[in-house]
Amino acid sequence: MTRARIDELLRAAAEEGPRDAAQLKRRILASAGPLAGGSAAVPAASGSNGGNWQAWSGSSKALLTLPLLVAGAGALLWASARTRPGEPSVVVAPAMAPTVAPASTTAGPLAAPSPGESGASAAESNEPAPASSVLVVNVESLPPAPARHDAKPRSTLAEELGLLERARASLAGGDAPGALGALDDLDRRFPRTQLRDEALLVRVRALEASGRHSEARARAHAFLEASPGSPYAANIAGAIGEESTP
Amino acid sequence: MVAMPTRKTLAAAGAESDADRFRRALDAHLSFVWRTLRRFGVPEADADDAAQDVFLVFARKLSTVAPGREKWFVFHVAVNRALQRRRAMARRPERLDDDLADLRDPAAGDPEDLLVRKQQIALVDRVLASMPIELSTVLVLCDVEHLTMAEAAEALELPAGTVASRLRRARECFRLAVEKEETR
Numbered sequence: 001m002t003r004a005r006i007d008e009l010l011r012a013a014a015e016e017g018p019r020d021a022a023q024l025k026r027r028i029l030a031s032a033g034p035l036a037g038g039s040a041a042v043p044a045a046s047g048s049n050g051g052n053w054q055a056w057s058g059s060s061k062a063l064l065t066l067p068l069l070v071a072g073a074g075a076l077l078w079a080s081a082r083t084r085p086g087e088p089s090v091v092v093a094p095a096m097a098p099t100v101a102p103a104s105t106t107a108g109p110l111a112a113p114s115p116g117e118s119g120a121s122a123a124e125s126n127e128p129a130p131a132s133s134v135l136v137v138n139v140e141s142l143p144p145a146p147a148r149h150d151a152k153p154r155s156t157l158a159e160e161l162g163l164l165e166r167a168r169a170s171l172a173g174g175d176a177p178g179a180l181g182a183l184d185d186l187d188r189r190f191p192r193t194q195l196r197d198e199a200l201l202v203r204v205r206a207l208e209a210s211g212r213h214s215e216a217r218a219r220a221h222a223f224l225e226a227s228p229g230s231p232y233a234a235n236i237a238g239a240i241g242e243e244s245t246p
Numbered sequence: 247m248v249a250m251p252t253r254k255t256l257a258a259a260g261a262e263s264d265a266d267r268f269r270r271a272l273d274a275h276l277s278f279v280w281r282t283l284r285r286f287g288v289p290e291a292d293a294d295d296a297a298q299d300v301f302l303v304f305a306r307k308l309s310t311v312a313p314g315r316e317k318w319f320v321f322h323v324a325v326n327r328a329l330q331r332r333r334a335m336a337r338r339p340e341r342l343d344d345d346l347a348d349l350r351d352p353a354a355g356d357p358e359d360l361l362v363r364k365q366q367i368a369l370v371d372r373v374l375a376s377m378p379i380e381l382s383t384v385l386v387l388c389d390v391e392h393l394t395m396a397e398a399a400e401a402l403e404l405p406a407g408t409v410a411s412r413l414r415r416a417r418e419c420f421r422l423a424v425e426k427e428e429t430r
Contacts, residue, residue: 006421012366014390016284017277018294024280025272028298032268032305157322158403161380168378194329197336198379230336231287231375 160186160195167202176209197223197232204239216240264308271316272301278317278391279324284367285374285386286328287335296331300324318401325383332375373423381416388413389420 018024163186170178183203186193193199200223207216220240224233237243262270276297283296300323304311311319370390374382387398388409399409 006424009366009370009424010389012363013281013285013370014392016281016367018280018297021276021280024294024297025276027294028272028276028301029269031298032302157326161383161402165380168380194326194333195379197333227333227336231332233336235376 156190157194160190160193163189164195164199164202167199167206171202171206171209174209176206179203179206180210197227197230197236201232201236201239204236208239213240267313267316268301268305268308271304271320275317275320276301279320281390282321282324282386283328285371285390286325286382287332287371287375288328292331296324296327300327321387321401329379369424369427373420373427376423377416377419381412381419384409384412385416385420389417 163182167179167182167186170176170182179202183199183206186195186199200219204216204220207213207219217240220236220242223230223236227233230236234243279300280293280297283293283300284290288296300320303323304316304320307319374386377385383402384398387393387401388395393401395406395409395413398404398413399406402409404412
């Protein structure tokens with residue numbers, strides 16, 4: 001295998017891109033609605049053949065941005081109150097109509113862990129105000145605005161990868177029980193880990209290495225039955241000395 | 247009645263509006279997100295929809311993303327989404343792609359070149375899918391997206407030394423897997 005061949009392959013992948021990036025950008029802006037400065041949400045903006053993708057990610061895209069806009073309005077009120085020191089520091093906020101409530105229904109299938117799940121989401125942190133018509137707030141009485149720059153999104157993927165790496169390293173170092181411990185940690189802390197298949201492969205190998213063959217086989221067979229088409233199927237079957245039958 | 251903020255008033259207040267921030271990230275990172283989705287298994291036919299989905303998550307979470315980390319945020323969302331999709335697809339028969347349709351499209355260039363390129367890309371993606379995820383992420387960032395190791399370390403929130411050693415292993419793993427694929 002020559003270095004040139006590898007470079008050629010990687011270059012082909014690097015040069016790939018959306019067929020019509022400008023059109024895709026417009027579509028995303030339209031679907032992101034007011035937040036992105038686009039027109040009102042276009043529910044049917046998604047493309048012709050997104051069937052499979054949408055089947056598992058079906059979010060109510062049009063609803064996502066409203067709470068952010070409301071938050072933006074709040075920020076402006078805050079800023080404008082502070083930039084006019086001569087005036088009474090009282091802000092009159094319009095009562096928020098409970099129309100933002102549907103945003104909380106966007107969790108659905110999207111609720112799987114993703115980066116940035118650390119703090120309250122924009123939707124959660126902008127609960128509609130109770131039904132009073134006008135809310136009068138003395139700015140001086142408010143707590144300082146939260147330092148939003150500190151709100152670094154927590155990446156669960158990084159942590160999950162760290163645990164998987166620990167399991168793999170333990171196994172490579174001949175410490176199968178250590179590997180199984182790390183995998184148990186992964187399962188406990190991230191029950192819905194997106195590295196589930198990877199983790200199972202390492203677990204099956206670790207069980208084999210510990211002499212727990214029947215347990216390894218049971219785990220592997222359960223996986224192969226549930227996900228015969230997985231890219232890990234061959235490796236998992238191989239780990240128990242079998243061949244996968246795609 | 248209080249006027250809603252406009253981009254002008256926010257700019258006057260010295261802050262970049264959410265709308266500007268969103269647009270800037272979309273301009274800068276759309277292709278990066280699209281390719282990342284592809285490298286982690288999203289078929290070409292689904293990549294536009296998937297990229298749209300990633301940016302809508304970004305829009306929703308904008309206030310939690312620290313300035314300067316926009317690219318890494320959308321990268322993580324894209325990888326997560328692609329892996330979720332890969333799992334979901336493993337449970338049902340893979341739909342046939344019409345990826346070859348554009349070979350007949352004269353605007354798409356020479357059909358033979360296109361076919362070769364598609365085959366090369368498919369090979370890269372098969373090999374990446376067979377690699378441990380902690381190696382494929384580093385390889386994609388450093389050798390496909392040409393980020394520096396420092397940038398990859400920032401993206402993956404890892405020490406630079408870890409990225410360097412993973413990259414070494416990733417390149418070796420990639421090379422061996424390509425060799426195996428090509429001698430099949």
